[in-house]
Amino acid sequence: MLDSIEIKQSIKRTRVHEQVTRILLRRIIRGKLQVGQKLSTERAMALEFGVNRTTVREALRYLENLDLITIRQGDGAYVKNYLESGNIQIVKAILQVDNSMRFQVITAIMEIRRINSPEMAYSAALKRSQSHLQRLENTALNRWGVSVIERDKKIHHLIGLASGNILHVLMTNFYEEFYDFFGHLYFENEKNKKRSEKFHKDIFFAIKKQNAQEAKKIMREILLYSEKALFSKIKCGADA
Amino acid sequence: MLDSIEIKQSIKRTRVHEQVTRILLRRIIRGKLQVGQKLSTERAMALEFGVNRTTVREALRYLENLDLITIRQGDGAYVKNYLESGNIQIVKAILQVDNSMRFQVITAIMEIRRINSPEMAYSAALKRSQSHLQRLENTALNRWGVSVIERDKKIHHLIGLASGNILHVLMTNFYEEFYDFFGHLYFENEKNKKRSEKFHKDIFFAIKKQNAQEAKKIMREILLYSEKALFSKIKCGADA
DNA sequence: GTCCGATAATTGGTTCAACCAATTTTGGAC
DNA sequence: GTCCAAAATTGGTTGAACCAATTATCGGAC
Numbered sequence: 152m153l154d155s156i157e158i159k160q161s162i163k164r165t166r167v168h169e170q171v172t173r174i175l176l177r178r179i180i181r182g183k184l185q186v187g188q189k190l191s192t193e194r195a196m197a198l199e200f201g202v203n204r205t206t207v208r209e210a211l212r213y214l215e216n217l218d219l220i221t222i223r224q225g226d227g228a229y230v231k232n233y234l235e236s237g238n239i240q241i242v243k244a245i246l247q248v249d250n251s252m253r254f255q256v257i258t259a260i261m262e263i264r265r266i267n268s269p270e271m272a273y274s275a276a277l278k279r280s281q282s283h284l285q286r287l288e289n290t291a292l293n294r295w296g297v298s299v300i301e302r303d304k305k306i307h308h309l310i311g312l313a314s315g316n317i318l319h320v321l322m323t324n325f326y327e328e329f330y331d332f333f334g335h336l337y338f339e340n341e342k343n344k345k346r347s348e349k350f351h352k353d354i355f356f357a358i359k360k361q362n363a364q365e366a367k368k369i370m371r372e373i374l375l376y377s378e379k380a381l382f383s384k385i386k387c388g389a390d391a
Numbered sequence: 392m393l394d395s396i397e398i399k400q401s402i403k404r405t406r407v408h409e410q411v412t413r414i415l416l417r418r419i420i421r422g423k424l425q426v427g428q429k430l431s432t433e434r435a436m437a438l439e440f441g442v443n444r445t446t447v448r449e450a451l452r453y454l455e456n457l458d459l460i461t462i463r464q465g466d467g468a469y470v471k472n473y474l475e476s477g478n479i480q481i482v483k484a485i486l487q488v489d490n491s492m493r494f495q496v497i498t499a500i501m502e503i504r505r506i507n508s509p510e511m512a513y514s515a516a517l518k519r520s521q522s523h524l525q526r527l528e529n530t531a532l533n534r535w536g537v538s539v540i541e542r543d544k545k546i547h548h549l550i551g552l553a554s555g556n557i558l559h560v561l562m563t564n565f566y567e568e569f570y571d572f573f574g575h576l577y578f579e580n581e582k583n584k585k586r587s588e589k590f591h592k593d594i595f596f597a598i599k600k601q602n603a604q605e606a607k608k609i610m611r612e613i614l615l616y617s618e619k620a621l622f623s624k625i626k627c628g629a630d631a
Numbered sequence: 632g633t634c635c636g637a638t639a640a641t642t643g644g645t646t647c648a649a650c651c652a653a654t655t656t657t658g659g660a661c
Numbered sequence: 662g663t664c665c666a667a668a669a670t671t672g673g674t675t676g677a678a679c680c681a682a683t684t685a686t687c688g689g690a691c
Contacts, residue, residue, distance in 0.1 A: 166673070192642060203675045205445060208643085209452055216456045216480075218564075224643045225683030235548065239561045240456075240478050259556045263507070270506045308475065316499045321479045324458075406644065432671060443646045448672085464672045465654030 168209035171200055175210060177248040179219055179230055190220065190228040217241050243328055254385070257333055261381075264326050265374045267319065268307070272354060272370035275313035276363040283313040284359060291355035299347060300338045304330065306351050310370075313358065336384050343380050347373065408449035411440055415450060417488040419459055419470055430460065430468040457481050483568055494625070497573055501621075504566050505614045507559065508547070512594060512610035515553035516603040523553040524599060531595035539587060540578045544570065546591050550610075553598065576624050583620050587613065 178184045190196070193211070197204040211228055214220045218236045222228045233241055242256050279287075287309045290302055297305075304327050311320035337343050350373040357366040418424045430436070433451070437444040451468055454460045458476045462468045473481055482496050519527070527549045530542055537545075544567050551560035577583050590613040597606040 168673085194642080205676090206674065209449070209673095211643095212449055212452050213456060216453060222643070223683075224681065225641075227642065227683095234552065234557075234560055236564060237561060238480050239558065239565060240480065242557065242561070256557070259558045262556055263558045263562070266510045267503070267506055312474065316502055317474075317482065317496070318479065318499045318503045320474055321477060321482070322503070324476060325479060408644085434671080445647090446645065449644095451672095462672070463654075464652065465670075467654095467671065 167202055168206045168213075171196075171202060171207055171210035172213045173248060174200070175214060176219075176244055179214070179233075180245055180249050184230050186230050186232045188230050190230070192227060217244060219244075239325065246329075246332065253332070257329065260326060260329055261374070261378050263322075265371070265378070267322055268310075268374060269367040269371040271314045271316070271319040271323075272310055272358070272366040273363045274316060274319070275310045276358045276361050276366035278315045279313040279358055279361070283309060287313065287355050287358060291351040294348075298338075299344050300330065300334055302351065303338075303347055306354070310354070310358070333381060333385075337377055337381050340380065340384075343377070346376060407442055408446045408453075411436075411442060411447055411450035412453045413488060414440070415454060416459075416484055419454070419473075420485055420489050424470050426470050426472045428470050430470070432467060457484060479565065486569075486572065493572070497569065500566060500569055501614070501618050503562075505611070505618070507562055508550075508614060509607040509611040511554045511556070511559040511563075512550055512598070512606040513603045514556060514559070515550045516598045516601050516606035518555045519553040519598050519601070523549060527553065527595050527598060531591040534588075538578075539584045540570065540574055542591065543578075543587055546594070550594070550598070573621060573625075577617055577621050580620065580624075583617070586616060 175184075175190075184190065190211075191199065193204050193207050196207045200207065211220065211222060215222055215228075217233075217240055218231060218238050219233055219241065220228045220230055231237070242260070245252055246256055275283075287306070290305050290309060307323050307327070308320065311323040314320075338347070350369065354366055354369045354373075357369055415424075415430075424430065430451075431439065433444050433447050436447045440447065451460065451462060455462055455468075457473075457480055458471060458478050459473055459481065460468045460470055471477070482500070485492055486496055515523075527546070530545050530549060547563050547567070548560065551563040554560075578587070590609065594606055594609045594613075597609055
């Protein structure tokens with residue numbers, strides 16, 4: 152009961168089937184297991200990795216849920232072409248096993264966010280309910296309590312809810328999964344922090360006024376700003 | 392070897408752990424299992440459903456992959472708030488267990504597509520390689536072979552590839568998972584078919600000319616058209 | 632020789648029983 | 662009441678066995 156969530160997450164022992172997942176994932180992403188190729192049998196993999204077949208099966212279940220493989224009883228498991236059938240979650244999986252694609256993936260994510268979030272803000276300004284507005288105000292104007300990064304997450308999330316489109320919410324969840332990868336790079340800078348706090352207020356008032364065009368513009372500008380700030384940071388980091 | 396893919400898919404016996412998944416999914420989506428609530432123990436569920444604990448575990452693994460539950464060794468499994476942490480794949484899961492949200496979900500998906508795909512076409516026109524252009528031409532201009540709906544899927548997919556953003560490709564995969572739900576309603580109409588075939592040619596030529604603005608406009612127009620066509624269809628279906 | 636069908640071998644799906652590892656609960660010492 | 666160690670609870674993993682679908686094999690009909 153006393154353990155903080157941070158400790159729980161950092162200490163948590165990696166489950167064996169997650170390690171197996173990682174190995175297979177790496178083989179697929181790196182191309183050691185090519186599209187259409189048949190995986191070893193469950194029994195053979197259990198032997199190879201020195202684990203139980205049940206454990207292998209849990210790993211295969213994960214890859215199947217990502218649409219990275221198909222499994223057919225009596226036959227075997229085959230690698231699918233993730234560009235044709237894979238679901239969006241695979242980019243996170245990719246990042247975890249292949250750091251070389253990191254920059255490309257992050258760029259792709261930010262581009263998608265730059266396309267979607269302004270429209271999300273637009274819809275939110277038009278459709279926001281009174282209760283969403285209230286929650287937005289509580290989060291945007293109260294400077295105490297949580298960190299800026301946490302407040303930023305919450306603002307985007309609330310705007311998603313206010314937009315009335317569940318996919319906007321889920322897309323926002325998706326972006327946030329990558330805050331761990333690059334969010335701190337942005338928010339550790341004091342100037343960026345200030346800029347985002349201004350954003351929180353501005354977008355709240357635009358949504359309050361139901362000025363959709365302005366909300367869209369404000370969202371667009373903060374995303375462009377943060378992208379620029381982030382990439383210059385990454386470039387500096389690479390030079391150092 | 393003789394069985395067609397259709398037969399394979401329709402006949403395929405539902406795996407037991409998938410049935411368990413379905414039950415638990417329904418309980419969560421319908422709110423019988425509320426956010427924060429603890430699920431029964433694996434052993435208890437195995438008893439309740441009359442299956443083995445291993446089978447229950449495979450179902451739980453699925454829900455965990457969807458970020459619908461968290462599992463903690465020594466403690467148990469808890470329902471998460473999917474609006475805060477769920478990944479995009481859950482909307483498909485929702486559709487499979489709760490038909491009442493069907494209209495809302497499809498509307499949400501089409502809105503997101505209307506936001507993204509025109510920008511995807513824009514990028515594709517700017518960045519398309521010669522090989523992507525070639526594949527696009529083969530698909531867009533050859534009227535023989537596959538059905539219009541299959542050609543349509545392929546066109547969108549190729550535009551995604553040409554855009555150079557892997558997320559555009561994966562988002563396109565995502566939309567396509569719902570063609571089964573509403574695609575046939577659109578493509579069974581001869582006039583709609585003709586309209587889409589025109590779209591295929593038009594967007595190809597725009598991308599060939601690298602006219603990004605035009606490609607974006609063409610994409611936007613076909614999406615608006617198809618949405619209108621689809622909703623009038625759904626409305627008629629509801630009246631009949 | 633080819634083709635067909637029965638049969639065997641292979642492989643994923645499920646079950647059972649046991650034990651390991653983390654967490655929670657219990658109950659006594661203070 | 663607090664604290665700590667033991668016990669109970671619960672998820673994680675293992676091993677072996679059997680079920681079910683697919684594939685490979687082999688013998689006979691032609």
